[in-house]
Amino acid sequence: MTDIARAAGCSQATVSFVLNNTQGIRLSPQTRERVIEAARVLGYSPPEMPALRAAVPSSMLDGTIGFVVDQLATSPEAVVAIEGARQASWDAGNVLLVAQTMNDAVMEPRAIQSLTARGISALIYMTIFTREITAPEFLHDLDIPVILLNCYTADRAFPAVIPSEIAGGQRVTHHLVEHGHRRIATITGEPWMQAAQERLAGYRRALATADIPFDPDLVVEGDWSASAGYAATRKLLSLNERPSAIFCQNDRTAIGCYEALKEAGLRIPHDISVVGYDDEEISRHLFPALTTAILPHLAMGQWAIEQLEGAPRAGRGRHPITKLECALVERDSVAATPERR
Template sequence: MTDVAKAAGVSQTTVSLILNNVAGARLSADTRQRVRQAADELGYDLVRRSVARPKVNNTIGFVADEIATDPWSAQALEAVHEQVWQNGLLVSASFTKGDADLEAAVREQMAGLPLRGLIFATILTRRVTDPGFSRRLPVVLLNCYVADNALPSVVPGELLGGYTATRHLIRAGHQRIAHIHGQSWMDASRDRLKGYRRALSEAEIPFDPELVRPGNWETRAGYEQTLALLALEDRPTAIFCANDLMAFGCYEALAENGLRVPDDMSVVGYDDREIARDLRPALTTVLLPHADMAAQATELLFDQIEPQNGRYPRLKVECPLVERSSVAPPRR
């Protein structure tokens, strides 16, 4: 194979992809022709048939619990694919939908593949039990973690994200800052609330529980909880919504009450969905960095780092602020 690569002026990986007819390999017709011509001239196929070929670990496994309910898994898979393809490898992906029988079938399927490593991802940032793949296979967790850090993992820095959003409003001059959060049992909701409280504490702004409203990540919750905040005697001048969908509902409630963003109320969201750019005014938000997380998870997989005292690192990727037009100094 090395001789074919030299004769064709390509890499050995390219030769492997072409002569093994790997589906999806993005190679030109000219390159394919040169490789096959060089293989014919050197008698490569005759040599290949005369020896037993070992399995080549040229694939990375990607297993996620969901792909259709949110764009995050698709973004992560695309980032893994690009990173892996740059290294001359391919991705084999499966989705379990949280079904125990399907998960078992996926584990069995992946165990039968000549994988170089595997990334196990979840749609919600959460603690998981060990996904159960062979310890001989390097595994990295994406957007999830195990309690004892027995596997390397990559998760978003949600606490810092909540802090960043709230600090941005404080720096704009706001003191009465409300927060509409998600379900309290979710890691993302708890950590974004912690970040909100930390920013207030750092700025010596007293925490007011009246300004913290329960949400559920849906547009309706943002709408209803904004109405509740507007009914307060001392209403807020800014609202930090724990995701962009609730910020959309917040916009609707404000408009219904004749209030303008950001003149009458500043609003910050979280996630940086497409809707954040489409709102008028465009929504300042915090980016949930699934593509960056997936790229870092892939690098961890390639590095095959060793644990320290039986524990692997849990990398937290920064959630940066995306400034747009929904924040201004308060009128009062």
């Protein structure tokens, strides 16, 4: 929808209203035709699901799926995962009910109890930060399938899906190496977080594979914010030998990095290449557009729904942890070193 909105010269919301044939929205025939034509040119076709669902008798619907997440407002990842689950649920004629729990020891079990009282046939349990959890006892007691999203347990009692962060960090760094960069800096997230640890591990693995010595001066700790990216970039530029490329471990950090580089009179990517991570909407609109890695929460939400077919009841058996690829999105913020040009 983002691509279609850009091509049609309208908002993503307008594209959604047109493609889903939303009733009660007054859009001109010209706007509708422009959106449909942009979709056709880009190779997309309007979904047939609304009409299909209307034709399916309610007795044939498979049921209602519960989705609980500890936090919704801190970042877009939870909403993206919910959208992936929603798409896959609706494809099968299921309804998705969502609850935010804030990981509260009292309210979380009450929220899940409220969902089960409404007859959910399965539960997706998500955490906003990727991590190992100790599953609450009430999850083991549920008589429905439970899927963990962005988290996992040591005993592997539930099917789980997380991003493949080490491979993602390695792929992003390797992309810079492929362009001839050897002095590659990275601005990390908060070190206690698994995502930051694994992206850094992937960065180090890519350097080792390319026989590039690890330089701790090129690693600056951040906190995922634009202000931290700005401060960290200024620190990197103060080194006797500045880096030729900077791996920002999320896109918000890259925003601050861009500002610091431009303030210093440096051109991206001619003077310094920059890569991000997460593929947030802002990455498409930075100038130059930011090369980044996709955080696969949409695919993770879809995967979670797909696993429910034939899934065992909660806490039964031992299950693998599935890791989904953080694919690289190449845009305009990386260039070859002078030696490679």
